[in-house]
Amino acid sequence: MQRRHEDIKFADVNNDIVRSLVETGPRYYVTLAIAVLITLACFFFPWFYQLYYGIGAAGMNHPTVWGTYLASFIFWIGLSHSGTLLSCVLHITNSEWRKAMYRSAEAMTLFSLMVAAMMVMVHVGRPWFIHWALPYPNQMELWPNFRSPLMFDVMAITTYLTGSSIFIYMGSIPDFAAVRDRTTGWRHHMYVLLSLGWRGTDTEWHRLGWAYTFLAVLIIPLAVSVHSIVSWDFAMSIVPSLHQTIFAPYFVVGAIYSGTAGIVTVMFVLRKYMNFEHYITKVHFDNLGKLLLALSLIWTYINVVEVFTGWYSNDSAELESLRYKLFGFYAPLYWEMILFCAVAPLLLISKRFRTSFVPMLILSIAINIGMYTERFLIVGTSLSRQYLPDSWGVYVPSLVELSILVGSIAMFCTLFLVFVKIFPSVSIYEVKETLPAPDEGKTQWQATH
């Protein structure tokens, strides 16, 4: 039965969302099984092969020593951006429409960060020594290199992961308590632990509100710093077309852009398969569509700036790098990116497009394909054309790399599928804040009689 948003009662919110946690159909198990199988077969199996054989299992070669693994890393970090960042910004600006969607957006942040961390493990030559990049006290007094942007990266991502985990968990405590009171058996025990003895007193709500806003303010600059630092991995090199000051804002905008598109995709799926039609409505798609349009324009602007900066420099290496990007071996990918990320999003100008679900889904997926291409091009084209023409080369990803890319998407889906059965994926208490108070009608009745 289709209900309108205004007709929902407080009890319905609890019922609907607890139902999404406890009632699990066969379709869920089949999807989960497929996701787990793909993760094992396409991610872990090729990765173990690569651990045994060496990075040579991937397609990287002498000038292009970075490849799709690093592109995937930036992509997942980028995807992680919108969730918590957007949720924080909207929380501070008191946007009502945030309340139904922020939990799943934050979960997206968390899981894409985890997948990004896995991509680092896949990327490095000797992942069994990856802990050397962490500053832990040791008897040999060996420390990581504090001058290295990669080292900043490790720090920034760890901080962001910690911050986002605390943020999503803290925001869920009242919901865990609500679910705790309505479940039995092992679920009840789990939620007793997770809700940390929440009773719903005024003091508790007050403290939660204060701490939540505090964290939101803290996380915004943190999120901006994370992708700036990721961009420094590239911008701090002296590789032509990577050594650019625009890279930090470029990466941050790109990250929020692909992340917002990711939220649209996730919301479509949640709406469709978790039966949240009356919580996630056209309003959300409309607002996210406007945001996407603004982001796509900023993104296009930065791309134009990047091209013109290279052109005006009139430096031979820079010009060659630019020529190769626009018209070289990878040119079809470049124009595909322009089509998906700069031209297609112009459709969002139309309100009818923004409020249609399926076209929005298709566009959001197209944007993320384009954004993945962007990350691949940043790594691929720049490294193939550097200063010495003798060391020019072409890089094509191998089957192992493509398989790991598919596997990483499946890993993200697996994590998300587990999430929707443990966390209330729509915030119970914040959705209630958007509904009319239960006694409102009664008060009116009393006033008129």
Add this chain to the structure above:
Amino acid sequence: MSLIDDFLARWHEYRRPGYYEEFDYHWTMTVDLDRCTGCEACVTACQAENNTPIVGEDAIARGRHMQWMRVERYWEGEYPDVKLRAIPMFCQHCDAAPCETVCPVSATYHNQDGLNAQIYNRCIGTRSCAVYCPYEVRYFNYNNHHWDEPLDQQLNPDVSVREKGVMEKCTFCIQRIRQAKDAAKDDGRRRVQDGEVQPACVQTCPTEALVFGDRKDPDSAVSLMLGNERAYTVLEELNTDPSVVYLKKVDADAA
């Protein structure tokens, strides 16, 4: 408190200008392109000295050659009026090396003799040093290599064999420098004399295009070459301050 003081003291030590000047050596190589014939004997010598693996046909086709030293060939003009420019290219041991700042685990660092050293055991294989190097002279071990039956007997015992996932590059034959230093110490001398140590490429070069020595010694062969008006460094505009100095080829037509 003492921890912070200690850190600051080390920081100032590290940031002191001329820090490297206090050490005995600043190893430098000059490459006289006018003498270089592009014969690639240096490439072979390097391969033999440093246990660089022979990667095989497939790996070469995939662009995964391992040559710490390579001779780059550039052709000028249209056929039949063509000229070959051969430039030996190997680690430039930059004093302001981009690769050193980027390694998250400090597997590559500048040692006290002005060498850009690589610690294989510390390397975790992020390959960022190879991206940051503008000379493309860092080579990555994409897999473990093996040497067929008789060849494994000729491996140099003074040089380690690198495993998969590790970056490697020219060391200026650091094992030979170490031996020369030890020999000098045994003789009761403080410094290695000019000409006592030669990397494998320099030793092999039939036209003596390569000269190796200590820039700190004003009378060394290499110091004399540095004053040459043909001297330049590759990609000077990047300010990497390389320790390898090239001498420009004299064009017979232009003269």
